[in-house]
Each structure stands twice: as structure tokens, then as C-alpha cells.
Amino acid sequence: MRFLSTRRRHPxxxxxxxxxxxxxxxxxxxxxxxxSATAETTDARKVEAGRQLFLVGCAxxxxxxxxxxxxxxxxxxxxxxxxxGAAAVDFQVGTGRMPLANxxxxxxxxxxxxxPEEVSELSAxxxxxxxxxxxxxxxYTDASxxxxxxxxxGGEFFRTNCTACHNSVGAGGALPGGRYAPKLTGVSGxxxxxxxVTGPQQMPVFNDAVITPEDKRAVIAYIKTxxxxxxxxxxxxxxxxxxxxxxxxxxxxxxxxxxxxxWIAAHGARVKxxxxxx
Amino acid sequence: MTxxxxxxxxxESAFGKKAAGPxxxxxxxxxxxxxxxxxxRKVFPDHWSFFLGEIALYSFIVLLLTGVFLTFWYVPxxxxxxxxxxxxxxxxxxxxxAYASTLDISFDIRGGLLMRQIHHWAAMLFIAxxxxxxxxxxxxxxxxxxxxxNWLIGVGLFSLALIEGFAGYSLPDDLLSGxxxxxxxxxxxxxxxxxxxxxxxxxxxxxxxxxxxxRLYMAHILLVPAILLGLITAHLLLLVYHKHTQWPGPGxxxxxxxxxxxxxxxxxxxxxxxxxxxxxxxLVSATLQLNPVWSYGPYNPSEVTAGSxxxxxxxWVEGAVRIMPNWETTILGWTFxxxxxxxxxxxxxxxxxxxxxxxxxxxxxxxxxREHHLLxxxxxxxxxxxxxxxxxxxxxxxxxxxxxxxxxTQFHMDIYTITWLCRIGFFVAPVIAFVVxxxxxxxLQRQDTxxxxxxxETGVLERSPxxxxxxxxxxxxxxxxxxxxxxxxxxxxxxxxxxxxxGVRAPGGLKARLHARxxxxxxxxxxxxxxRHEVEEAAHHHADHDGHALEPGAxxxxxxxxxxxxxxxx
Numbered sequence: 001m002r003f004l005s006t007r008r009r010h011p012x013x014x015x016x017x018x019x020x021x022x023x024x025x026x027x028x029x030x031x032x033x034x035x036s037a038t039a040e041t042t043d044a045r046k047v048e049a050g051r052q053l054f055l056v057g058c059a060x061x062x063x064x065x066x067x068x069x070x071x072x073x074x075x076x077x078x079x080x081x082x083x084x085g086a087a088a089v090d091f092q093v094g095t096g097r098m099p100l101a102n103x104x105x106x107x108x109x110x111x112x113x114x115x116p117e118e119v120s121e122l123s124a125x126x127x128x129x130x131x132x133x134x135x136x137x138x139x140y141t142d143a144s145x146x147x148x149x150x151x152x153x154g155g156e157f158f159r160t161n162c163t164a165c166h167n168s169v170g171a172g173g174a175l176p177g178g179r180y181a182p183k184l185t186g187v188s189g190x191x192x193x194x195x196x197v198t199g200p201q202q203m204p205v206f207n208d209a210v211i212t213p214e215d216k217r218a219v220i221a222y223i224k225t226x227x228x229x230x231x232x233x234x235x236x237x238x239x240x241x242x243x244x245x246x247x248x249x250x251x252x253x254x255x256x257x258x259x260x261x262x263w264i265a266a267h268g269a270r271v272k273x274x275x276x277x278x
Numbered sequence: 279m280t281x282x283x284x285x286x287x288x289x290e291s292a293f294g295k296k297a298a299g300p301x302x303x304x305x306x307x308x309x310x311x312x313x314x315x316x317x318x319r320k321v322f323p324d325h326w327s328f329f330l331g332e333i334a335l336y337s338f339i340v341l342l343l344t345g346v347f348l349t350f351w352y353v354p355x356x357x358x359x360x361x362x363x364x365x366x367x368x369x370x371x372x373x374x375x376a377y378a379s380t381l382d383i384s385f386d387i388r389g390g391l392l393m394r395q396i397h398h399w400a401a402m403l404f405i406a407x408x409x410x411x412x413x414x415x416x417x418x419x420x421x422x423x424x425x426x427x428n429w430l431i432g433v434g435l436f437s438l439a440l441i442e443g444f445a446g447y448s449l450p451d452d453l454l455s456g457x458x459x460x461x462x463x464x465x466x467x468x469x470x471x472x473x474x475x476x477x478x479x480x481x482x483x484x485x486x487x488x489x490x491x492x493r494l495y496m497a498h499i500l501l502v503p504a505i506l507l508g509l510i511t512a513h514l515l516l517l518v519y520h521k522h523t524q525w526p527g528p529g530x531x532x533x534x535x536x537x538x539x540x541x542x543x544x545x546x547x548x549x550x551x552x553x554x555x556x557x558x559x560x561l562v563s564a565t566l567q568l569n570p571v572w573s574y575g576p577y578n579p580s581e582v583t584a585g586s587x588x589x590x591x592x593x594w595v596e597g598a599v600r601i602m603p604n605w606e607t608t609i610l611g612w613t614f615x616x617x618x619x620x621x622x623x624x625x626x627x628x629x630x631x632x633x634x635x636x637x638x639x640x641x642x643x644x645x646x647x648r649e650h651h652l653l654x655x656x657x658x659x660x661x662x663x664x665x666x667x668x669x670x671x672x673x674x675x676x677x678x679x680x681x682x683x684x685x686x687t688q689f690h691m692d693i694y695t696i697t698w699l700c701r702i703g704f705f706v707a708p709v710i711a712f713v714v715x716x717x718x719x720x721x722l723q724r725q726d727t728x729x730x731x732x733x734x735e736t737g738v739l740e741r742s743p744x745x746x747x748x749x750x751x752x753x754x755x756x757x758x759x760x761x762x763x764x765x766x767x768x769x770x771x772x773x774x775x776x777x778x779x780x781g782v783r784a785p786g787g788l789k790a791r792l793h794a795r796x797x798x799x800x801x802x803x804x805x806x807x808x809x810r811h812e813v814e815e816a817a818h819h820h821a822d823h824d825g826h827a828l829e830p831g832a833x834x835x836x837x838x839x840x841x842x843x844x845x846x847x848x
Contacts (some may be wrong), residue, residue, distance in 0.1 A: 002691025067732050105692075134609065148366045155367055159453065159575045163583040168574050174686035174693045181584060206640040224458040225367050226573060232384070233391050239585070240688075241454070244679040245568055246590025253562070254333075254410055257403075261329035264547050 015245055050125025053118055057099055085132020086123035086200065091194035093119045095187070097201075105178040106201055109187075120216050122197055133197040133207075140213040141189040143221035154218030157211060162219070165203075170223055171239030185227055189220040244273065289770065323524035323537035327414045330430060332548060333407035336555040338510065339744035344397040345499065351387050354449070354495035356488045359393045365572050373576035376451040376491050380571055395563035401446060403566075405439050405591045412633075416666050418653040420523045421637045422646070424601045428516040433633045435480060437507050438502055440591055445498035451491055454569070456577030458585045462594070468618035486579060512593060526652045526764035528757045537649075585684060594673050597680030599627050601700045634670075643796045645771060657726075659767045660719035661800045666713040675703040676805055716803070720778040723805035726762045728753055730808050731816040767807050771797040 007013060055064065061078025063069050068080030081089070092098040093114055097107035114122065123135060146154075159168070167173050170184030179202050184192065193216050199205035211219070237244030288294040305311045323330070353374040361368050363378065364385040381439055383390035412432060416419055421429035444462070448455045463485045465474040482489035521535050530536045538544050567588065573584060587595050598621030605616040640645075640662065645681065656663040679700035686693040733751035773794035776787050784790070808816075 042669075061303050079374055130823065147823050148369050151367050152370050155575060158370065159578070159581045159583070163453075163581065165584050167585045168583035171585065174683035176685075176694055178690075178692035178695075180687055217566070219723070222367060229367075230482075230579065231567050233395055233570060234563075234565045236567040236570065239573070241585045242569075242587040242589050242593070243585075243684045246561075246593060248566065249399075249406050249590060253399075253558075254406050257333050257407070257558060258326060258330070258410075259556060260558075261551065262326035264551055265324045265326040 046121050046124045047128050048125075049060045049118075050121035050123070053114070053122055053126055057114075058122075061100075066126060073080055081129065083130035083132045084126060086127040087133040087194040088198040088200070089123040089126045090119060090135050091109045091191055091198055091200055093241050094194075106180065109182055133194075136190060136193045136197070136213070136216075138190075140217045141220065143189055143217055143224050146221035146225075148220065148231055150218045151221045154215070154220070154222030155226075157215055157219045158222050161206065161211070165237055169226055169239035189224065191218075192220050192223065193217075218231055291714065292438070310679075318541040318545075319520070320518060320540045320544075321352035321537045322522050322540065323530075323535055324547075324742075327418075328522065330407055330414050331550060332551055333555055334404055334411055334707065335405060335510065335514075336552045337559065338506070339552070340400040340515060340556055340559055341397060341404060342503070344393050344400065345503075347389075347393045347654065348383065348397060349499060351379055351390065352449070352495075355488075356451070356490045356491045368572060368575065371576060374451045376449060376493065377571070377576050379448040380452070384572060388846035392560075392563060395566075395568050397446075398568045399563045399566075400559050401443050402589065402591075403555075405436075405443055408432075408436055408439055409591075412669070413666065415657040416636075417524070417663055419650065419659055419662065420653055422650040423641070425516070425520055425523075426641075427635045428513060428520065429637055430514070431509050431513045432636055433630055435506060435513065436633070437630050438506055438509070440497060442502040442506065443589060445494045445502065448494050449491065449498060450571045451577050452570075452571040453574035453577050453581055453583055454571070454586055455574075456486070456579070457582055458588050458592075459486065459577075460579065460606050461588070461599075462710065464618055465622040468615040469623060470614050470619065471612055523651055523653050525655075526761055528760045532651045532654065542804055579582075585686070588589055590677075593680035594676035595622055595626060595680075597676035597678065597682070597700065598622065600682060601676075601679045601704065602696050603701075616697045630703065640800075643793070643800050644768070652764070657719040657722040658804075660716045660723070660804060663719050664712040664716035668712040671711040672704055672708045675700050675707055679704075684722050720803055720805055727805060727808050730759060730763055731811055759813075763807065763813070765807060768801045768804055770794070770801045 014202075037109065054062075054066065058066070058078075058081075061069060062081050066081040069077040071077045090096075091133075092107070094112055094116070096110040096112040099113060100107050101110065112119070127134065139175070162170075165173050165175065165181035166184055172183040173181045175181060181202070195203060196206040196211065196216055197208070206216070239246075291300065294701050305625050353375040358372050359375050359378050361371050361373050361378050361381065363369070365381055368381065380394075381457050382392055385391070415429065415432070444458070445569040448459045448462075449761050463477060463481065466480055467477050469476055479486060480490070480493075481487040482493075507538075522537070524535055524537065529538070538547075575581070580700075587593065600619060602617050602621040605620075607614045607616070679697065682696040682700070683691055685691060685696055733753045736750040736752050738750040739747055740750060771794060775786070776786055776791075
């Protein structure tokens with residue numbers, strides 16, 4: 001410390017202190033403040049990239065400003081996307097439902113056409129049009145490690161709100177007019193959550209006032225648990241219920257036993273006899 | 279050189295010597311030899327279709343055995359408890375004791391899940407084999423005199439089995455079985471005027487109440503099985519008393535039974551088949567999941583799951599309700615729910631009513647009062663076979679309607695389209711099925727006549743010197759010819775003249791005309807059986823005709839076997 005104390009009256013000491021101070025403040029500033037500055041530019045870039053993707057891939061049906069297109073007869077060619085929020089885009093595009101392959105009763109789930117990066121760009125763009133449900137944070141969509149209480153509570157929510165259409169194990173179900181509630185197997189927690197908050201296609205919206213984010217996580221936890229568990233009792237019929245069992249009873253059950261009955265009936269008696277020749 | 283075979287008498291065989299002591303001891307105390315003598319010498323004919331009823335009998339035995347096991351742990355109570363068993367996704371939930379104990383059987387009782395599945399699969403097979411057996415009896419005319427009463431017992435067994443199956447389906451008190459119970463609740467309530475009172479009577483108050491599970495349990499393990507057991511016993515006693523029916527064939531008449539005696543042959547065949555059926559059910563139950571009650575969750579009247587179906591034997595009622603238009607009328611404050619009453623209550627009653635009435639209706643039409651122990655080939659009763667197939671078609675259409683949601687999702691179809699197809703199909707398809715089946719039967723009869731008179735096609739083609747081709751025909755072997763021609767000649771019974779010679783209207787003219795109409799409907803198109811004279815004439819024709827038929831001299835050259843499998847006979 002002698003070095004510092006002897007040089008403290010040096011004419012350049014003030015300059016050095018000032019320099020050190022500037023470096024510290026500049027370093028701190030660069031560590032903390034510029035973050036938001038770059039985020040702003042990234043967001044703007046993302047939104048612009050999303051807009052470009054939108055113009056190429058979506059505007060044909062949804063309109064150049066996502067305002068929707070009406071048919072001449074007043075029908076809906078492509079709905080307005082203003083206010084649907086990032087969650088809706090992430091669900092529709094992320095599960096491959098959008099872009100539509102063809103106009104049918106319902107958009108089926110298929111291989112996504114956009115990369116996750118592009119999906120987030122599209123979502124970012126649509127989110128700027130008007131406020132809407134955002135993509136949920138992982139805190140609510142990652143159900144791994146949920147406790148038994150949470151899972152069984154999720155089961156209650158699931159049976160009350162979801163099974164009527166999606167079936168008790170999420171095997172899906174029929175709806176009028178060729179529409180259907182899709183299977184829930186292999187759907188990510190994020191997409192299940194997004195479906196609940198945005199209500200895609202035939203599905204009603206379950207907003208946070210109806211089912212809180214924590215309860216949504218519980219529902220996801222229940223779905224993931226029952227789908228991961230083994231089919232106790234042997235091979236299952238895919239959760240399709242008694243129809244499959246009845247078919248099996250007649251075709252394999254009665255059919256198989258009739259084959260055996262035919263075999264038994266076709267064989268006469270064989271009595272062991274001592275043979276003697278004369 | 280002749281060959282002589284000798285049997286060792288049972289008493290002299292090693293087994294006989296060993297068994298003589300205990301058997302004699304029992305016989306001198308119980309008199310079994312005298313009582314059992316008739317039974318062990320009882321002869322049963324062999325045919326695969328005679329085993330269908332046995333499948334039902336053996337499934338019933340399996341049901342009794344596994345059912346006893348399940349009663350050890352099942353608690354028939356609707357009292358609410360908190361589940362604390364092994365199945366984590368349901369732990370901590372409020373549920374009825376019935377459901378909790380079913381979960382315990384499935385997850386915490388050793389072998390419980392297997393026993394549950396054996397019980398359930400056996401039930402599925404029990405009713406399926408009953409229906410298959412019933413169809414066999416129907417299509418072969420085995421219900422004719424003297425077996426009408428046994429047919430009625432069979433109809434009773436069938437209806438009770440449905441009730442028994444449904445009661446069992448409801449006992450676990452899971453979401454699916456509760457939904458089924460709700461269905462039956464609606465069915466009861468749809469009965470005009472007394473419906474809601476009947477519901478309160480059955481459920482002990484408004485649905486679901488707290489009594490229905492204990493009541494169904496009593497019905498399922500005591501009342502219905504006891505009646506089933508009694509009726510099965512009566513069914514079998516009548517079978518022994520009447521003797522088993524047999525297919526026509528050489529040496530088989532209305533007065534004998536050709537087959538094997540119970541001991542040693544039939545006991546071995548039937549006993550062996552019991553183990554095959556038992557083993558088959560256990561194999562299926564060990565490898566295929568059935569009714570995973572844990573995945574449905576506890577019953578709550580406000581919840582439901584997509585794909586809710588009854589077990590297959592109630593599927594046709596479910597289907598009828600699904601395709602029924604929504605008709606409802608209110609008269610003087612009473613609501614008449616035709617939308618449920620017609621497809622459920624009326625249809626169920628109609629099925630059992632028609633089944634029970636059929637033998638008597640047919641008897642009235644044919645005026646046939648003879649005893650029948652020889653079966654009819656289905657083709658030889660074209661109208662009956664047609665009616666049976668029409669009934670099966672209607673049943674099948676309702677089945678499809680009952681699974682319309684599963685068909686819609688699995689085959690990417692519109693559920694309303696399926697519903698409309700079933701609505702139309704229910705009325706149209708049976709008519710088409712009747713006409714087509716009847717025509718097929720008559721064609722087969724005509725083909726029988728054809729082969730009787732002109733021989734069967736050998737498949738050997740000959741070219742004549744002038745280049746023409748013809749197929750060789752060979753006369754049917756005598757035993758085949760006998761079997762094919764063993765059928766009754768039926769005639770339309772015409773109505774007597776409306777008025778007698780004095781111009782007075784005959785009494786009962788309308789009834790007679792009605793009967794004549796029915797008789798024509800039954801017998802008009804039936805192909806006529808060739809007479810003895812015609813057959814002999816044709817045989818003569820075979821013997822001295824040209825290349826069209828097989829000449830006697832050419833017989834030795836012919837080595838072929840026809841595609842109908844009738845071997846050439848020397």
C-alpha cells in the first residue's frame with residue numbers, strides 16, 4: 001500500500017482515479033443496461049422477420065395485415081388474427097395445423113412446416129397486432145416432478161372439463177359434422193396449455209379465470225402421467241373402450257373356439273385295442 | 279384274411295382293478311351305477327356347431343369361480359371414502375367404497391386384476407357364445423317340436439344374461455359404468471306415466487341415490503345367477519330327455535342318435551373342451567386389458583368421457599338410442615319420451631318377444647305337428663334363414679350405430695353421415711338381406727337337385743372328335759346323395775273355398791286366407807325335391823348316356839377329385 005500512499009499527490013493521480021471510475025461505471029453499464037437496448041432491436045428484427053414470413057405463408061388467407069378475408073357470400077375465408085396472441089400462433093403453427101393442407105372441417109395435426117425459430121418469429125409478429133394470450137412460461141407447462149396431489153387434482157379437472165370430448169385417456173373423440181377432438185398423445189405440455197388458453201377450432205377457451213395456470217399445469221401433469229404409465233392388465237385397445245373388446249370377443253374369442261370345436265368334432269374316438277390276427 | 283379285434287373288459291384292465299374298491303364302496307352307498315347308467319351310455323352326435331352351447335356353459339362355470347374370488351374383496355357400498363391405495367393418479371380422491379375396492383382388487387390384491395379380467399372376458403364370451411348357440415338352433419330348426427320349451431328357456435337365459443352382464447358392468451362404480459347406469463336410468467324413466475315412479479322404486483330415490491350398487495350386487499351375485507343356474511339345469515335336463523338333435527345322413531333317423539357315448543368318448547371331448555375354453559379365457563385375460571376402471575376415474579354424475587360405450591351385448595340398444603330421432607310429446611302434463619322409449623324399452627321387449635314367439639308362429643304356418651330330431655340345413659328353410667339373416671343385419675346395423683363415434687374417429691368419417699346411414703340401413707338392409715339370403719338358399723336347393731339328377735361336376739373336360747368341349751359329370755356317392763336329399767317336402771297349404779256348394783260363406787274364411795298367405799310366403803318359392811322316380815331315371819340316364827355323363831366303362835380311368843371335394847367312388 002506504500003506505493004499508493006506515496007503517489008497519491010501525483011499530478012496524474014486524479015486522472016487515474018477518473019479513468020478507473022469511468023471504466024467501472026462503463027463496465028457496469030455495459031453489463032446491465034445495454035441488455036434491453038439489444039433486446040429491443042432483436043424484437044424489432046424478429047417481428048419484421050415474422051411479418052415477412054407472414055406475408056409469404058399466411059397473408060393469402062388471413063390478409064396482408066392479418067385482418068382476415070371474407071368470402072363474397074360473407075363466409076370466413078381466413079379469420080382475423082388481430083388479438084389472437086402469440087399462444088394461438090405458437091399452437092397452430094407449432095403443431096403443424098397451420099398452414100392448412102386443404103380446406104376441410106378441421107385442421108389436422110401434422111408435421112410442422114416452420115422451424116421453431118420461424119414459429120417464434122411469426123408469434124412475435126402476431127403478438128404485436130393487439131394484446132392476446134402470450135406463450136406460457138415453462139413454469140406452467142413443464143409438469144415433470146409434479147406431486148401425486150397435483151396429479152390427482154389434475155385428473156379431477158381433466159374429467160370435469162376435458163374427457164367429454166378428448167376421452168378419459170386422451171384418445172380423442174368424435175364431434176358433429178366430421179369434426180373431432182384430437183388425440184392428446186405426444187402433444188407437448190406447452191401446446192396443451194396454449195390450446196386451453198386460446199381454444200383452437202372446436203375447443204372452448206379455458207382462460208386463467210376458469211382454470212388457473214397452476215391447475216392447467218396439474219391437468220398437463222395428469223395427462224402426461226396416465227399416458228406414460230404401462231397398460232396394466234395387458235395390451236390395451238388404445239383407450240377406445242368396449243367397442244374394441246366386443247370385436248375381439250366375436251372375432252378371436254368365438255372364432256378361435258369354433259376352430260377348436262371343429263377340430264374336436266372332426267376327430268372320432270380312438271380306442272386302444274389289442275389286435276389279434278387269425 | 280380277416281382281422282379280429284378284441285377289447286379288454288374294463289374290470290380286467292389295470293385301472294379297473296384299482297378302481298373297483300372305491301367305486302364299489304360308493305356305489306353300494308349312493309346307488310350311482312343305476313342312476314348313472316343311462317347317462318354314461320347317453321349318445322351325443324358330433325358336429326362343431328354343437329359345441330357353441332358348451333362354450334356358454336363353460337364360461338358360466340368360469341364366471342362362478344372367479345366371481346366367488348371377487349366377492350371376497352369387493353365392497354358393494356356407495357359410501358364415500360378417500361382412496362389411499364397403490365394407484366397414484368387417483369390417490370387422495372373421494373370415491374365410493376365400491377370403486378375403491380375395485381381399485382384395490384386391481385392393484386393391491388394378488389392376482390386380483392387377472393381375476394377381474396378373467397371374470398369380464400368370460401362374461402363377454404358367455405353372452406357371445408349364447409347368441410352363437412341360439413343362432414345355430416334357429417338356423418337348423420332345432421327349436422321345433424318337441425323342443426319349443428327348451429327354446430323358451432334359452433330365450434329366458436339370454437335375457438337374464440344381459441341383465442346379469444349389465445349389473446356386473448355397473449358394480450365397479452367408475453365413470454364408465456356410472457354412465458351406463460345413467461343410460462338405464464333414462465331407459466326406466468322413459469316408460470310412459472310410471473317412468474319416474476319406477477326410477478324412484480329402483481334407485482330408492484332420485485338417481486343415483488345410495489342404494490343402487492348394493493341392490494345390483496344382490497341381483498348380480500345371488501338373484502340372477504340362481505335363476506340362471508336353475509334354468510341352465512332345466513335346459514340340460516331337457517336336452518338329455520329329448521336327446522340331442524343330429525344332422526341328417528345315412529343311418530340317422532328321427533328315432534335314433536348316431537354319435538359317441540358320454541363315457542368314455544364324449545366326457546373326454548367335452549371335458550377337454552372345458553379346459554380349452556378355460557385356458558383360452560385365462561390366456562386372453564392375462565394378455566389383453568379389459569375395462570381399465572382406473573383410467574375412467576370415480577363416478578361423478580356431472581362428468582362423462584368420450585367413447586362411453588356399453589359392453590357389446592348392450593351395444594345394439596345404445597345404437598338404437600343414438601339413431602332415434604328426438605321425438606317427444608307432452609299430453610296433459612305427462613311427457614312421453616318416444617326418443618328413448620321406442621329404441622330402448624320397445625326394442626328390447628320386441629327382440630325377446632319375437633324370439634319367444636317364432637317357433638309358435640312357424641308351427642302355425644307349417645301346421646307341422648311331427649317331432650323333429652333331424653336338423654334342417656339352413657338352405658332347406660329359405661324363409662326362416664332369410665328372416666334370421668335379416669334379424670342379424672338389423673342387429674348389426676344397430677351395433678354400428680352404437681359405435682358411431684369410434685368409427686367416426688378411426689375412419690375419419692362424419693358421425694352424422696354414419697347416423698343417417700344407420701337410420702336408413704336399419705329399415706332397408708334387413709329387407710335386402712332377407713331377399714338375397716332367400717334367393718341364395720333356393721339356388722342352393724336347386725343346385726342340390728341338379729347334382730342329384732345330373733351328377734356333380736368332376737372338373738374333367740373332354741374334347742369330342744368334332745372339337746366340342748364338355749365336362750364330365752359323375753353321380754353323387756350314395757351317402758352324399760342321401761344327405762343332400764334328406765329333407766321334408768313342403769307344400770303350400772291353400773285356403774279352402776270361400777263358400778261351400780250351397781253358396782254359404784265358410785266359417786273362419788278370413789283366418790284360413792291369412793294362413794294360406796303365410797304358407798305361401800314360407801313355402802311358395804322353395805325348390806321342389808326330386809322324386810325317387812326322377813332320381814332313378816337320372817341314374818339310368820347316367821348309365822347309358824354319352825360323354826356328357828361319366829360312362830361306367832370310363833370310371834376306372836377317372837382319378838380326379840372334384841373341387842366340391844366329393845371323391846370318385848368305385
